[in-house]
Amino acid sequence: MELQEPIVAYGKNKFTVEEYLQMEKAATERHEFYRGEIFQMQGHGELLAMSGAAPRHNIIFSNLFTGLGMRLKGKPCQPYGSDLRVNIPQNTLYTYPDISVFCDELKTSDADEDSAVEPMVIIEILSPATKNYDRGEKFMLYRDIPTLKEYILIDTSSIRIEIFRINKAGHWELEEYKHPDEKLNIPSIDVSISLAEIYHRTKLAHPSE
Secondary structure: OOOOOOEEOOOOOOOOHHHHHHHHHHOOOOEEEEOOEEEEOOOHHHHHHHHOOHHHHHHHHHHHHHHHHHHHOOOOEEEEOOOOEEEEOOOOEEEOOOEEEEEOOOEEOOOOOOEEEOOOEEEEEOOOOOHHHHHOHHHHHHOOOOOOOEEEEEOOOOOOEEEEEEOOOOOEEEEEEOOOOOEEEEHHHOEEEEHHHHOOOOOOOOOOO
């Protein structure tokens, strides 16, 4: 079974930002907004449950979010979970990253004080329903964020982390981590955290290749 996320919601062709934000306040599920269309974050939980990945997703989130919080304590950067909506004014996207890191004072969107702008780091914990979207179109949209320095993808089916970093020439470079003895380095926020800590209690093995 293959699903793509997000899917168009509400059956109307175009919405204003104001309409989206108003509906989102009353919605029981989160939605993305992009260029007048509203997309339902649906299928994610169903496929996670079918694959057995739901507990791993939550464990990885807890491990990583806690680890980041401990390492950033007393520093100017702060991690936020998926309850924080992020807006990219450059391309109109409103979305909910699994983890986003903001430095200095948290800036909000001119259109919505509940939506943050200009994260330094974005982390997505992959699921069968979202992995292609997170690696492809969503990463393309994230690249419009002028402050974004690192984009991190955490696999939930094996020990594997992909981190995209922007270099001095403005090009994005990929580095992969596949062994629990390795450390995920996030230089933009001066943080290093081992894969063993991130994947603790997930009972996952690193890829054999």
